Amino acid sequence: MDYRIAVDTGGTFTDVVVADNQGRLFFDKALTTHDRMYRGASEALGYIAQQIGTDLDSLISNSSLFIYGTTRATNAIVENKTATTAFLTTEGHPDVLVIKEGGKHDPFDFTTDYPEPYVPKRLTYEIGGRIGAEGQVISELNEDDVREAIRRAKDAEVEAIAVCLLWSITNPTHELRVREIIEEEWPGVPVTLSHELNPTIREYRRASSATIDASLKPLMQAHLTAIQEDLTGAGFRGELVIVTSFGGALHVNEVVEQPIFTVGSGPSMAPVAAKTYGEGELNHGNIIVCDSGGTTFDVSLIEDMRIKTTRETWLGPRYTGHITGLSSVEVTSVGAGGGSIAWIDEGGLLRVGPHSAGSEPGPVAYGKGGELPTVTDAATVLGYFDPDHFLGGRMTLDAVGAEAAIQKYIADPLGIDTKKAAWAILAVANEAMIGAVRNISINQGVDTRECIYVAGGGAGPLNAVMVAKELGCRQVLIPKTVAALSATGAHFADLVAEVSASRYQHSDHFNFEQAQEVLDHLNQRLDRFAERLPEGLATDGKRSYGIEARYPFQVWDLEVDLEESDIQDEAGLATLVERFHEVHERNFAIREPGQGVEWNSWKARLTAPLDAPNLKGQSLSKAGGEPSTRVKQVYFDETGLVDVNVYDGSTLPVGYRIEGPAIVEEPTSTIVLPPHSVAEVTELGSLIVDLV
């Protein structure tokens, strides 16, 4: 087997990156074919086969692994195309999905209707029977209610059923019995039980996870089955793995059973790529990863070589959207991309976003009818983009139109010239991005001054150096594959399985025996997972453990590493408790010495590398000559209009140093090096920019 294939399908484009057995990467893209994913991917694969010097059939049949990342589940939710789903809930509590956890963004806003629940109330059914907080049965399950609910759900033509009963995490018997009855009454209908999918306290989170998962089952099962068929038909004999929201991959069979793991998986691969390059090129473990396209700026964080995850991922806005409730790569998104519109508010203040011109009509410079000035227009006016060679020459920019729009809507009202106005637009957009980065880093106790900054996405390298400088980062890394960072990342993803369990423990009356039981139970589940993997796939698995701990009476946990030795004896436990005090102080500025620590949630994670490509395979040959350059006038706040060198990125030799101000042009991205920055070309063709 000579190749591995990674495919990242977005709403518009499908990115494909193929790695050969020396670690060389080949990249192409095609339009996404929504009816049958493989058609679009095979088109791009055909081009790549040509680059490699082989044909499509031989490329496919000689590939050992197909790594597939898709936004299909996310898009289905956004576009309201998921399965009609019934929700079975504990009697007396029908409004779990309506009331959620409360909260609202603006106390003075009375112009917005209350959001609709994920499952409508008319498809919500109350089931008699109640478990208590300690797992005791307060009243028996009313099986007639279950049968009646199934009958009514059938009549209403639902396609899937989600079950979330109160306290199923301490005693799952009622939920399990409900599934038995469903199997009797309606064999074959997809079912999700909340305690199996997401055994966490807080009924809304569990219910939300379960309903989202159930609603995706019919659609994602059909989609993934079709891909398996198409791949087999094309002669593929390797394994199909699917990219998940927690920055790893799972074998397709696992994802078919729990499709929620693909929700929000879109931005989860950029940090995997960033981690790979950060480790490989700079040996630095704290990384801010910024992926910026046309409408949003996504930030994720790597701390001590670990990608930061969260259990608070919302589809749509916080409070008014729907929480997935599962561990996923933490991503902060702000509506600040190339298409974000600049405007002056009634108090005379310049604002950028949240409205975006999108790709249609797009920025004024695109010449497709956009009238309002955007960040892309500002960059055009500042001279950063070459109007004749935008997107590798695929598009011509209307610089005159962009300048006129900035003049009319921004410069004139503010009484400044257009260059200054364009700079101001960029600066305000940068500030939104800085806020997003601070939110995910400094707010959680991570000092940006100890991080490197990795830029990704088509618009990422435009202001990466400026944003990084403001944040006090020491270095910026712009990988050679910056524009296809996610598909590249997929090649470096591990198989990652995470299991969790609830069991209350308090450090002052700690039960070592019970703790070991929990760990054994988690390990058994990981054993089962490992056993189900096809032979030869990810054999070298590593296990790690964590607990979510807190001071007594707190309800929000902090994740703390757990070593097996921590629960062997008092000395180990003391280490664990001290580790929590430290994490608490780092996050919340205080610690309470002498106070006990409690936790309920235990996690175990199996990480198995998928034999990633050798990074060195991407090395450039060192025999480079002088790069190709030209001179151009651009604007910076500090210098005003200034002549700078514009480099053709494909001609830069290893070790070449560029002093800012300068511009580096790659086929699908433009790197701006402001004054006082110095970039150097690495062995892998990336740029490392030093700021200190």
Next chain:
Amino acid sequence: MSEEMKAQSQPQELDAVLMAVLANRFDGIVREMTNTLLRSGRSAIINTARDFSCSIVTADDQLLSAVEGLPIHVVGNQLLTRSMSRIHKNIQEGDAFLHNDPYDGNTHHADHSILVPVFHEGEHLFTAVAKAHQADCGNSQPTTYAGYASDIYEEGAINYPCVRIQQDYEDVDDIIRMSKRRIRVPEQWYGDYLAALGAARIGERRIKEVAEKYGADMLKQFVNEWFDYSARMTAAEIKKLPAAVLHGESRHDPVQSMEDGIPLNVRVEIQPDEGKIHIHLEDNIDCIPAGYNLSEATALASGVTGVFNQFKMKIPYNEGTFRQVQVHLRKGSIAGIPEHPSSASVATTNVADRIINMTQAAFADLGDGYGLAEGAIGQGPGMAVISGRDERLENAPYVNQVYLSSSGGPGSYTADGWAFYGIPVCAGLMYRDSIEIDEQKYPIFVKESRILPDSEGAGKFRGAPAGRVVYGPTQRQMNVVYAADGIQNPPRGVLGGQDGSAQYIAKVATDGSVTELTASGNVEIQPGEFIVNETNGGGGYSAPAERDAARVAHDVQEGYVSVDRARNVYLVEGDFDKDGRFIVDVEKTNALRKNAGGN
């Protein structure tokens, strides 16, 4: 950062760009403080319901940023720092002050405010404020809302008239010991104190970084310009309103010493030419011998909130805003500045809620397109303070305010009411308790929690429906203390919109018999017994017969409105299809609405 770099990055002039940058930076700091307090708080009222607010005030006592704060908590925060500067002449770096004195700037005794003065190069520039509602504050009864109190002595809370609680970043142990003796479940209080202190210290740390980078002069200049900007924004909104003098009236349900209820009134003067609004509350009655008197901070906040609820544009609220929206108060009035020893124990909710409601509703007198209906009021058992002992924890005492009730927000001229609204002073901002978290932390069993059909104030835009909560103790007696409203005088609709449903409170005995309870109480509930609370629906905006029939159909199929009510109140006819969708019969509906004299 080297000196050279610093000089390089320190901008020389404040322009529009830097102003936006700094405003976002200060808001970002307040958000970080807020996140810290939520995540590290101990009592459910803080860590789950988010009954707290963080803010930054300038050294010369002007509110700068209070983003995401509860308006009732933050509008008067400049009063807190004013008393800090007046009382303490030797404020030092490393100090922290605990302030809860409602006679000198705080909201009420249960809100413990931690003030941390922030210094840069030896100069006091800002004060970081974290104000959190405590689960207990040492009242004579286990509640933080002592409606029963005829004065501060009967109320019983510890009063901290802005006392130094940290010096050189270390606790002043005298204050801590004193508090632990007088506050129920002292460890819970101390943990919550640490959480608020941590939030304020995080604010201090971040503000110092900003000062380091930009310098004191630049920040002072920013503050002034930012206030000017905010004032301009507010004036621009006010200029869209017609010149008018509006009157609003309201009546709180009867409380002790006020058998006919508490009459309240407001006069609103809109001066679009000057971009100003004056809220007059001076004509209200004197303080009463019960805990319902407002503090100066809450009187200011409720007046401002009633006006802010009108604005369409998102406006930062700070000192600049308050120049344009001025609240006029009288000393010694129930809706003004209380005089010691009158009790202001319940100052953050009941009368404050009435003032917000009647002010926002008064604007509807300007016609369709203005104002709001009234929202749900009063904190019944669904938002009560519960206390007792927990057998699971060796009979350790517990006390906490639960936040379980859903209640109806007011209809507006463009939208239906917000469903998990709470009361006007929090307007949906607070979070709801998780039933599982409450049952794990306290020995409580929540039997029922649902939204009630046919409880909304009908209207072209309806109020949100009321909620019903039923709970009781699991093993031992539980005390439930609450101070409700809206039983006799539920939230009103405006411009032909109907009133929301009335609040209802009852106790269910072990034999199932039901006894209705009074508007406020301290009730003992035994295991097997339950307390029931049905909250208010929100008031409706404009006539129900004008409501879009598709909205009515949606309400019917989702169970918010019955078929009968759709026909009789909204004049919409229709039927369910086999999928359970409600399909409007357009002909019959048109006929019904025409016969009723509509158009």
